[in-house]
Amino acid sequence: MSPTKTLFRNIHLWLGLGTGLLIVFVCLTGSVLAFEQEIEQAWYPARYFVAPATTPRLPLTQLAEAVKAYKPKARISSFKLYADPARTVEVSLAGDANGKEAQGNARGGAGQMPGKGGPGKGGKGKGAAGPRIFVNPYTAAVTGELNPRDNFFKTVEQLYRGLVAGKTGKLVMGVNSVVFLFILGTGLVLWWPTARKALKPRLTVKWGSNWKRLNHDFHISLGFYAAVFLFIMALTGVGMSFDWVGTGINKLTHSPLKRPEPPTSAAPVVGGTAPLAADAMLALARQQAPDAESYSVQMPKEPTGSIRVAILRPGAITESATYEVYLDQYSGRIISSQTYAQKPVGQRIRGLFKPVHTGAIGGLPTKILAFTIGLLGATFPITGTIMWWNRRRKSRRARPVENVILVGMN
Known part of the structure; x- marks a missing residue:
């Protein structure tokens, strides 16, 4: 073996041995997250699905009343409705800085609340997301509740992205992704055969x-087939771990470094028009895209805040590839709108990191691919360690023989 390949082998070996357990953990948890949505819905079908009724769906104001009866002190921040008649309506509650649902009653119309921002973003206070309440759209019965703090997959994702260790854990996982890139790169160099006749066996x-x-074949042959996909996953993992990656992408694509502040509604007049109800806003959104798969209606937190509606159209590349419309909460006038294609390039690229990483970008086929590649990735540190151990044992057995030969020659 040439000195160059010897160097690459040593890099590949010691990086693999040093981070092997962490890579196995990351690949296994990543495989679980690939089917997060499907597993969650299979575990709790009553939470997500209902029997479609022949009667029309109830208005959001009535569903909001049912949620307030279920949690009297909660404040509603958004509604999510699906075109699928068998899906429940998801009602997100506002959370305070400690991740608990905010106290107090909603202001104004259904779901009205002061402040800016939306579910999960916490507005100016940077509060954590509150729980989601699932409601039968035909009977207004509460079918379940999902609290992000107590959710199994949320815990798995926190372990996956940062070992539940805050910024330090996120840094460790980011460095691990960089190391994994080096392992994959050196592995491909070692895989490349020196002679054409050796290509087929590899x-x-x-x-x-x-x-x-x-x-040996599992590590060498399957490793080659999985390497490209693992490289993409590791690369997007780096992008998800380090903020400088997103900043660099924004600069390269001449995209704004920060998202613009949402537009505001016209200042309310004392004793003037009351805010429109969520149902009126939903009707206006449906006029914009009547064939949408889902509508997310995010209520304003401040008297001058606007209502944001995220519309997921059929064939969208990811669930976050939405058409966004901002409406004046008093008149229903469209203040601004932006299709997914109109969003800054940098924002779209960064928005693809997670769906590409988890395989959600192409639906079920890419999820299956991500799941399979993740399982294969978890085997490579194991098969590589076994190969190293076998070589070591073989080298140890050969040394006594060499010593006997040298003694005989003397």
Whole structure:
């Protein structure tokens, strides 16, 4: 082996041995997160699905009353409705800085609340998201509640992205992604055959061989096929871990470094028109896109705040690729609107990090691919360690023989 390949082998080996356990953990938890939505809905079907009724869906004001009866002190921040008649309506509650649902009664119309921002963003106070309440759109019965703090997949995601260790954990996972990129790169260099006739054996697994040979082929051959996808996952993992990546993308694409402040409604007149109800806003949003798969109506927190409606159209590349409309909360006038294609390039690229990373970008086929690649990625540190251990044992067995030969020669 040439000195260059020896160097790459040492880098590949020691980086792999040093981060192997962490890579196994990341790949396994990543595989679980690939089917987060499907598993969650399978575990709690009554929370997400109802039997479609022949009667029309109830207005949002009535659903809001049911939520307030269920949680009298909660404040509603948004509604999410699906075109699918079998889906429940998701009602998000506002959270305070400690992640608890905010106290006090809603102001104004259904779901009205003071301040700016939306569910999960916390507005100026940077509060954590409150729980989501699921409501039957035909009976107004509460079918379930999901609290982000107590959610299994939220915990898995926190472990996956930062080991539940804050900024330090996020830094560790980011560095791990960078190290993984080096492992994959050096692995491809080592994989590349020196002779053309050696190419085929490196692309195939000899299934009838002994376990050592199978372990070797699993690491070498399957590693090659998975390397490209793992490289993309590791690269997006770096982007999700380090803020400077997003900043750099914004600068390269000449995109704004910060998202603009949402537009405001006209200042309310004392004794004038009351804010429009959420149902009126939903009707206006449906006029903009009657064939949408879902509508998320985010209520304003301040008297001058606007109502944001995120519309997911059929064929959207991800669930976050929405058409956004801002409405004046008193007149219903469209203040501004922005399709997904009109959003800054930098924002769209950064928005693809997570869906590409988890395989959600192409629906079920890419989720299956991400799940499979994640499982394969978890095996490579194991098969690589076994290969190293076998070579080490073989080297130790050869040394006594060499010593005997040298003694005999003397």
